[in-house]
Amino acid sequence: MNIDGAVTVADVVLVQKYLLGVKQISGEQAYATDVLSDADLNVLDLGMMKRLLTNG
Ligand SMILES: [Ca+2]
Numbered sequence: 001m002n003i004d005g006a007v008t009v010a011d012v013v014l015v016q017k018y019l020l021g022v023k024q025i026s027g028e029q030a031y032a033t034d035v036l037s038d039a040d041l042n043v044l045d046l047g048m049m050k051r052l053l054t055n056g
Contacts, residue, residue, distance in 0.1 A: 007035070007052040015046050 015033050017023035018041065025033075030041045035048045 007049045009053065012046065012049050012053055015041065015049060019043060019046060 011033055014023065014025060014029065018025045018030075025041075033045060033049065034041050035045050035052065
């Protein structure tokens with residue numbers, strides 16, 4: 001996710017891999033993809049990212 005807040009397919013894939021434990025992400029990436037802003041990157045954020053992606 002870029003600083004403009006736009007969710008891309010790459011962001012969703014990245015978070016999916018992170019949640020599966022197959023890829024590490026930086027603190028900056030974790031912060032940017034914590035779309036529900038509860039300081040925890042989890043499946044709820046992934047769901048919201050997918051929704052944002054679908055809705056454009
Ligand atoms: Ca979150």
